Amino acid sequence: MPTPASPSRRRILFDALAGTAALSLAPLARATAATVAAKTLPGTDLVLPTGSIHDFDFFVGAWNFRNYRLKRRWVGSRDWDEFPASLRCESRMGGVVNLDEGVFPTKGWQGMTLRVFNLEEQRWYLYWINSSTGRLFPPVAGGFDGDRGEFYGEDRDEGRPVKVRFRWTRIDADRARWEQAFSLDGKQWETNWKMEHTRVGV
Numbered sequence: 001m002p003t004p005a006s007p008s009r010r011r012i013l014f015d016a017l018a019g020t021a022a023l024s025l026a027p028l029a030r031a032t033a034a035t036v037a038a039k040t041l042p043g044t045d046l047v048l049p050t051g052s053i054h055d056f057d058f059f060v061g062a063w064n065f066r067n068y069r070l071k072r073r074w075v076g077s078r079d080w081d082e083f084p085a086s087l088r089c090e091s092r093m094g095g096v097v098n099l100d101e102g103v104f105p106t107k108g109w110q111g112m113t114l115r116v117f118n119l120e121e122q123r124w125y126l127y128w129i130n131s132s133t134g135r136l137f138p139p140v141a142g143g144f145d146g147d148r149g150e151f152y153g154e155d156r157d158e159g160r161p162v163k164v165r166f167r168w169t170r171i172d173a174d175r176a177r178w179e180q181a182f183s184l185d186g187k188q189w190e191t192n193w194k195m196e197h198t199r200v201g202v
Contacts, residue, residue: 039121039141041152041163044186049150050122051143056098056115058170059089062200067104070192073157073182083107086200108132126151126166140166147171157182165189174199 039048065087068080087102098115110131117124125139140153149168156162163183170176180193 039123041186042154044163046152046186048123048152049142049145051117051124051145051149052122053095053117053119055117055124055144055149056089057091057095058173059098059100059176060091062086062088063176063197064200065102065195065197068194068196070190073190073192085195124149124151138164140164142166144168144170160184174202 040046041048063086065085067083067085069083070077071079071081083104083106085102085104087100089098089100091098096117096119098117099113101110101112103110112129114127114129115124116127121141122143123141124143125141127139128137129135130137138153138155140151142151143149147170149166151166151168153164154161155164163186165181165183167179167181168176169178176197178195178197179191181189181191183189
């Protein structure tokens, strides 16, 4: 019959096993830290924010909103085109996917935003589709810190490469604001589209 291990021997064995377990988990911990490590917007020192899978839970439901879009960009204009729209937002796949489809009745087109949460990076990637072109625009990536979310990406505007910023603000349970801005250098930004959202029924 084996001799029972003494308390000191059991302690040594426990410490050895704990150390082995820690060593076996170390590569996973390093990999996780690496995937959530800071990423920057190419050509800038802007760090892409991280967020939570619940960042857009507040937006699920039906909304009406007013659009304010610059009639001319890059000329310092403050002349806004104002028009109405409505949308319905849904959460899918346990919250990993969030999407909304909007109708712009005075413009004759629809738009859809597909938001996908990258679990490894802990970042949202936001894609926009416009029914007038059928084009899937390049994504912006980021997340919320409290009631404010920022998302950055790259695109082209009138053939010129631009940096893109989406800024979300949760005002309260029934109101939210979205803004789009473009930049040529990632430092000077021009806001060219704003949406003021109000939950249907408020």
